[in-house]
Amino acid sequence: NAGVTQTPKFQVLKTGQSMTLQCAQDMNHEYMSWYRQDPGMGLRLIHYSVGAGITDQGEVPNGYNVSRSTTEDFPLRLLSAAPSQTSVYFCASSYGDGNTDTQYFGPGTRLTVL
Amino acid sequence: GENVEQHPSTLSVQEGDSAVIKCTYSDSASNYFPWYKQELGKRPQLIIDIRSNVGEKKDQRIAVTLNKTAKHFSLHITETQPEDSAVYFCAASIGDKIIFGKGTRLHILP
Numbered sequence: 001n002a003g004v005t006q007t008p009k010f011q012v013l014k015t016g017q018s019m020t021l022q023c024a025q026d027m028n029h030e031y032m033s034w035y036r037q038d039p040g041m042g043l044r045l046i047h048y049s050v051g052a053g054i055t056d057q058g059e060v061p062n063g064y065n066v067s068r069s070t071t072e073d074f075p076l077r078l079l080s081a082a083p084s085q086t087s088v089y090f091c092a093s094s095y096g097d098g099n100t101d102t103q104y105f106g107p108g109t110r111l112t113v114l
Numbered sequence: 115g116e117n118v119e120q121h122p123s124t125l126s127v128q129e130g131d132s133a134v135i136k137c138t139y140s141d142s143a144s145n146y147f148p149w150y151k152q153e154l155g156k157r158p159q160l161i162i163d164i165r166s167n168v169g170e171k172k173d174q175r176i177a178v179t180l181n182k183t184a185k186h187f188s189l190h191i192t193e194t195q196p197e198d199s200a201v202y203f204c205a206a207s208i209g210d211k212i213i214f215g216k217g218t219r220l221h222i223l224p
Contacts, residue, residue: 033212040123042203042216043158050210058211059116090157100146100165100207105157 001026004106006091012112013081021076021109023091031094032074033058033103034066036087043090049074081113116140116208120215127194128223135218137204138186146207147180147187152217153200161202162189194222 007022025032033048035058045058049068063085065077074093078085088110092103117140127133139147148163164171164178164187171178175194180187187206191198199222204215 035214040216042120043205043214045211045213048211056210059213102148102160102163103150103212105159107157 003027004091004093004104006089006106006109008109009107010110012114013078014114015082017081018077018079019081021078021089021091021111023074023076023106024072025074025093025104026072027093027095027104028071029093029095029104030071031101032068033092033094034064034074034076035090035092036060036085037090037108038087046076046089078111081111083113085111086113087111116211116213118204118206118208118213118215120204120218122218123216124219124221126221126223129194129196131194133189133191133194133198133220135189135202135204135220136186137188137206137215138184139206139208139213140185141206141208142182142185144185144206144208146212147178148205148212149178149189150203150205150214151200152203158203191220196222196224198222 004025030051034046035043047066049055091106094101094103120137145166150158151161152158177190201217
């Protein structure tokens with residue numbers, strides 16, 4: 001198993017540009033989530049999904065969209081990038097109920113918005 | 115609101131001594147409390163977790179205690195070693211979400 005994969009590893013955007021961060025898992029996990037990590041702020045939940053076709057907002061959803069058309073994939077879209085979205089983004093997945101089971105994190109995407 | 119508070123933000127201990135990190139949570143319905151370790155440049159990885167039906171769990175040098183009445187839980191690392199240097203995050207299940215604390219940077223001094 002590859003586990004949780006994320007692409008790209010690094011990305012530089014200009015303000016106003018759009019892009020999609022990709023996340024995929026091959027463990028047949030129902031629960032997937034996106035976090036951003038900023039210095040001194042820990043891991044903040046952006047969006048999460050309890051299964052294909054179902055998504056919900058986390059702590060900091062503004063400026064981000066998600067969809068979950070398959071169990072394996074959970075892309076994160078930035079519609080109009082802003083410097084405040086400069087961060088490291090982690091995708092995670094869990095088996096079963098998700099919020100009561102181990103979360104497996106991807107390697108992260110380091111995003112810089114100029 | 116949904117909140118997990120973690121302290122201290124930075125902790126330095128002498129190699130061989132014990133380290134304790136504490137967290138509090140806001141939702142009395144929370145029932146799952148994991149701890150993650152993140153080494154520099156790496157992804158967070160689970161080191162231990164505890165569910166609300168037990169008060170303490172131990173795995174070699176690592177232990178977690180839970181006080182549901184007071185809504186706080188703690189990570190204890192005994193006989194610290196250089197490889198314990200990392201950032202540690204507590205988390206709590208709140209509804210169907212996992213909310214993390216802001217992290218504790220642990221330095222092990224030689």
